Amino acid sequence: MITLITFAPSFGQIAASPFCVKAIWLLNMSGEDWQREDSTDPRNMPKQKLPAIRVDGQVIADSDNIRAFLESRGADFDGGLSEMEKGSRAFIRMAEEHIYFHNVLARWGDDDVWPVIRDTYFAQIPKPLRGFITGKLRKNLLTGMKTQGLGRLSAQERLERLEPDLQAITTRLWQGPFLFGDMPTAADASVAPMLAGLRATPGNGLAKMRIAGDRMLCRYIDHCQNMLDMPQVYDVTSTAVSEPLCA
Ligand SMILES: N[C@@H](CCC(=O)N[C@@H](CS)C(=O)NCC(=O)O)C(=O)O
Numbered sequence: 001m002i003t004l005i006t007f008a009p010s011f012g013q014i015a016a017s018p019f020c021v022k023a024i025w026l027l028n029m030s031g032e033d034w035q036r037e038d039s040t041d042p043r044n045m046p047k048q049k050l051p052a053i054r055v056d057g058q059v060i061a062d063s064d065n066i067r068a069f070l071e072s073r074g075a076d077f078d079g080g081l082s083e084m085e086k087g088s089r090a091f092i093r094m095a096e097e098h099i100y101f102h103n104v105l106a107r108w109g110d111d112d113v114w115p116v117i118r119d120t121y122f123a124q125i126p127k128p129l130r131g132f133i134t135g136k137l138r139k140n141l142l143t144g145m146k147t148q149g150l151g152r153l154s155a156q157e158r159l160e161r162l163e164p165d166l167q168a169i170t171t172r173l174w175q176g177p178f179l180f181g182d183m184p185t186a187a188d189a190s191v192a193p194m195l196a197g198l199r200a201t202p203g204n205g206l207a208k209m210r211i212a213g214d215r216m217l218c219r220y221i222d223h224c225q226n227m228l229d230m231p232q233v234y235d236v237t238s239t240a241v242s243e244p245l246c247a
Pocket of ligand 1: 048061
């Protein structure tokens with residue numbers, strides 16, 4: 001049995017981190033038996049981040065490493081894809097190395113949203129200490145976002161930077177219910193949680209409102225989220241046919 005160490009659910013998402021949601025997708029798609037163990041503190045994890053899995057006494061951290069581990073046991077997340085379509089890796093990088101940071105800034109960088117994030121993610125820290133401890137964490141994180149680059153852009157500039165990514169995703173969704181056809185692939189496991197996380201962010205930030213107002217993106221997110229509640233529908237070993245998204 002594989003144990004997924006994950007952040008707890010929040011804001012209607014099965015896990016607070018889109019990378020943890022991705023790991024849940026991959027575990028479900030792999031057909032492996034797994035259980036979750038919620039954690040609030042990743043500091044004792046090999047990469048000081050979540051998700052991680054524990055299996056046979058070994059801890060494997062990072063969702064990409066989790067993917068590689070599941071593939072080493074026979075999972076084939078991109079089974080139906082041609083060699084050309086396996087360029088879907090680029091969508092994964094776009095989601096994880098770009099859209100994700102929009103998510104981070106929407107949550108940690110917006111003064112109106114931050115108090116909700118603080119009191120949700122760090123509820124276990126006693127109130128008198130919470131502001132002080134989380135204030136330092138927030139400052140460090142926002143410094144990191146300046147280094148990354150997006151943290152130097154205004155919310156409007158960030159929205160303009162995000163737009164072509166959303167267009168690329170939408171263009172794919174005109175072709176079928178998932179990014180690469182009728183069945184979910186690893187690209188959906190990364191892209192859908194990032195979009196869902198942005199849409200689920202408290203407040204009315206520009207990126208959230210852009211996604212929440214896009215019918216096709218919302219149908220895609222909803223479709224994917226429903227599947228997380230019904231893993232048998234998208235277990236790659238199952239023959240169940242999913243409902244078309246854009247019929
Ligand atoms: N590349 C990693 C990214 C994981 C990640 O960034 N996790 C964040 C949550 S979204 C985390 O654990 N942050 C805790 C911290 O930085 O202290 C993966 O794919 O698993």
